[in-house]
Amino acid sequence: MKPIREIHHPLALEKIGQLREHATDVSTFRRIVAELSTFLAIECTDDLATETRTIQTPIAQATVVRARDEVVLIPILRAGLGMVEGMLLWIPSAKVGHLGMYRDPDTLMPVEYYANTPAGMNDSVVIVLDPMLATGGSATAALGLLKARGAKHIKLASIIAAPEGIAKVQSHHPDVQIYAVVVDEGLNSHGYIVPGLGDAGDRIFGTL
Ligand SMILES: O=P(O)(O)OC[C@H]1O[C@H](OP(=O)(O)OP(=O)(O)O)[C@H](O)[C@@H]1O
């Protein structure tokens, strides 16, 4: 089982504090989600396979590196959409598929309503995007669907993760590396992350 990679960085933690604040307005919230997503993109791609070639600088020949792996981003709608732009700043050539899922408020079980993923994901590095990993039900279902469609090298990028969600994903998908900016205390009786930031989708899209 892969241990979670929690990112400790003073400025990332400062941004998390702004996301948590109830008073943070929607444009600031969106911008910070995008910034933290770029930060997660850097972490998630630090083991991509590379190849080298020789080029000519104005001074001399140099051996330069380029990434060989194709990257596919899979945001889980809605909240995961807020992470796409920031991820693409760092991985501009990534393909983007979409999974629509919401969590039933009574059962907390994920309900799938849309799935559009690129063909030929077998050899790609697939990064699932969801800012909140709470019970882990949505992420676990998304990872199962992607594996059924051929994905083999999958990562999960979240901004805030709860220990319960991490444990669930690790038990069902021990091969998937989870990245989170922070791991919070746990869940409340409604399945919300504590202290968390509330409903990420509503805060990104201004639908509170
Ligand atoms: O780990 P889980 O317990 O499954 O919870 C996490 C899910 O809940 C939220 O989605 P939500 O149902 O609020 O849909 P939305 O993104 O459309 O707001 C969040 O964006 C995750 O997808």
Ligand SMILES: O=c1cc[nH]c(=O)[nH]1
């Ligand atoms: O705290 C939570 C839990 C699930 N989904 C959210 O958006 N926030």
Ligand SMILES: [Mg+2]
């Ligand atoms: Mg929501």
